[in-house]
Amino acid sequence: MNTSPTDEQQTIDGPRMTGSQALLESFLIEGVDTLFGYPGGAIIPVYDALYDYRDRLRHILVRHEQGAVHAAQGYARVSGRVGVCLVTSGPGATNTVTGLADALMDSTPLVLVTGQVGSELLGTDAFQETNFVGITQAVTKWNCQVKRTEDIPAAMAKAFFVARSGRPGPVVVDITKDAQCGTAPFHYEKIASIRSYVPVPEPDxxxxxxxxxxxxxxxxxxxxxxxxxxxxxxxxxxxxxxxxxxxxxxxxxxxxxxxxxxxxxxxxxxxxxxxxxxxxxxxxxxxxxxxxxxxxxxxxxxxxxxxxxxxxxxxxxxxxxxxxxxxxxxxxxxxxxxxxxxxxxxxxxxxxxxxxxxFRACDRIEQERVIRPALHPTGARIHMGEAVDTVARAYDNDAVVVTDVGQQQMFAARYFVFRRTRSLVTSGGLGTMGFGLPAAIGAKLGAPDRDVVLFVGDGGLQMTIQELGTIFQSNVPVKIVLLNNSFLGMVRQWQELFYDSRYSFTELTNPNFGLIARANGIAYRRVEQHEELTDAVAEMKASQGAFLLEVCVESQENVFPMVPAGAPVAEIRLE
Amino acid sequence: METDKEYIITVFSENKVGLLSQITTVFTCRNVNIESLTTSESALQGIHKFTIVVRTSPETVEKVVRQIEKKIDVLKAFVYAPEEVVQQEIALYKVTRSSSVEQLVRRHNVRILEIDSDYIVVEKTGHKEETQQLFRLLQPYGVQQFVRSGTVAVIKSRRELLNEYLEELEKMRKNQKNIDTEA
Incomplete structure (x- = not known):
């Protein structure tokens, strides 16, 4: 369309290197130290170059590209830095779409670099080709395709600037294989402004x-x-x-x-x-x-x-x-x-x-009618709020809490006391089940000095359970609290309250999580009794490595208070 | 809806591949039908102009424009009521040739672009109502092809809003730079 150089193109001289090296040098200049990724055909040249950068760039090999994006989100949310992912074209790229949508909704700064088929093959339905710029238009803050080696530095500079400035968000840079392989002079100029983009409006x-x-x-x-x-x-x-x-x-x-x-x-x-x-x-x-x-x-x-x-x-x-x-x-x-x-x-x-x-008077009502029964249930089974409260006390409420989506998310948000900023990583806008486990991995890597505790349900854990392999390979000491009620609890709650208790396909017959944990070299304990809980949480906290604590909880507990969807918030129900 | 009115939206953007679809997606998301759409270079080099006509509510059009402006490569978008712009559309008609057709088109201020032994091609420029009216008049004589362009519009205001915006932007950048160097 246009032949004159644009923001993403550059022409100035510098040392010659391949596009793949230029990409990795760009990462270093932007202060990147960790990549979450998964190799594949169209990104092999970058991975080949990465072999020589292992001392400067830590690469976490995930088990599925969705995990890479969620991990980068966790990393970004706790550290305030841009999360970076590297994946291949086609299925590798499409697997990231959920993560991108999540990051866009929750304003998380991310740069995702995807491999793409050679520029001469574009539009020919080549092996592992997808129109990824087209696909991700609705789920990115900005995206672009790079087809020339010499355009890589300027595209990366723009990508990092857009991702982290103003209201942050995810950015995709799709780089054709020939652009990765070609050589060009490398010259990098950080971007501080773009003509068509006002990151921060002037206050009136x-x-x-x-x-x-x-x-x-x-x-x-x-x-x-x-x-x-x-x-x-x-x-x-x-x-x-x-x-x-x-x-x-x-x-x-x-x-x-x-x-x-x-x-x-x-x-x-x-x-x-x-x-x-x-x-x-x-x-x-x-x-x-x-x-x-x-x-x-x-x-x-x-x-x-x-x-x-x-x-x-x-x-x-x-x-x-x-x-x-x-x-x-x-x-x-x-x-x-x-x-x-x-x-x-x-x-x-x-x-x-x-x-x-x-407001304090309202607190007392909530304390009496909701919180006390949730934290000190009278029945035989452990309740979710009770488990969260036990963990919170064991950690003196000083940990990064990562959650999945659903009832455990709400209990974790309600019953943990957050004293330090950037202490909660959760999928808010998109409500992505399966977010928790990979996000917890990224959070631990982004905040290595803090304890990272994940609250996850039996449904959400199994959506990205393959990332236990990432924990095993990269030795990430994440503490996983699995609140297992053998139900998709939040959907079940809605079915109970609004669909006449017709529990249509919300009951899960689960595998043996202990065997899965052990197979992945992760310490494991299962508790069913109130009395065991404190001791089990202490054991989890004391363990050096990753730990999966399975808490078997009441199967039909509801989260309250609750504002029925679409009702005025003042119609909040306590039970 | 009764509150729906016609609006002319002009969008100024960098000349970038895929931008048209980025802009139209905003309308799709809000379920707003695009009545017409024209794109071309603007008077400023390297800046592209989209002229989009929609029928919707005043609240929706404001929200749509803000979503469009949010696109990184969009410079600015403006909304106008029809009375604030000078607008034209162009229509082409391929009609079976006859003496009555020739008399008709001469009365309607059209340009004859091509005359064949079997047909004539005529052009009419004007508002949609005018080109539509001519279409209705020609129909009995056999309109073989009819095509109408999207609206093109220029703004009546004496102020050139885009230029003002670009100047303001430049000032803001300079201020920002001063703040950066002070810090």
């Missing part, structure tokens, strides 16, 4: 003033924190804002750990399985200050009723999110790390003691 001073005025006037305000605070490294700025404003603060699922969940102003998790207070009092609020969040439907319930008596201030880096679901009275576009201090310096110092006390 008038909006800041207006927002500050609304905050000063509010009688019953609530701050809602999303992952934007963590992605923007704005935890300290948020803390200062909360201290001065005195407002209570609630968190979305992905925002968890941006604020310590035992902080005096913290009032709980928003949304479907969140806490009682921030949902039931939603209609009492006269101001909502949303910070780096996107009003997912699991947070808002019925959008028409959400904050129906409140003015909305929306601090958000992505202009497309402002007014998408909940119209903002005062939109504040920009990076929250920049906009929060602008508000903090303008507002007056206040305390909202009485208003916060109202």
């Amino acid at each position: 001073p008038a909006r800041i003033e207006e927002a500050a005025r609304l905050i000063d006037e509010a009688q019953r305000p609530l701050v809602m924190v999303g992952q934007g605070v963590i992605l923007g490294n704005a935890e300290a700025e948020l803390k200062a804002f909360l201290e001065k404003s005195g407002m209570p603060v609630a968190s979305t699922l992905l925002g968890l750990s941006a604020v310590p969940t035992d902080a005096p102003q913290y009032v709980g998790i928003l949304g479907m399985h969140g806490n009682y207070g921030p949902n039931i009092r939603n209609r009492d609020c006269d101001l909502i200050v949303a910070v780096g969040m996107r009003f997912d439907d699991r947070v808002t319930g019925s959008p028409a009723h959400f904050g129906e008596n409140a003015r909305i201030i929306h601090l958000e880096i992505d202009p497309a999110e402002i007014g998408k679901i909940i119209p903002a009275d005062v939109p504040v576009a920009g990076d929250v790390r920049q906009t929060l201090p602008l508000l903090t310096e303008r507002i007056r110092k206040r305390r909202h003691e009485e208003w916060i006390a109202g």
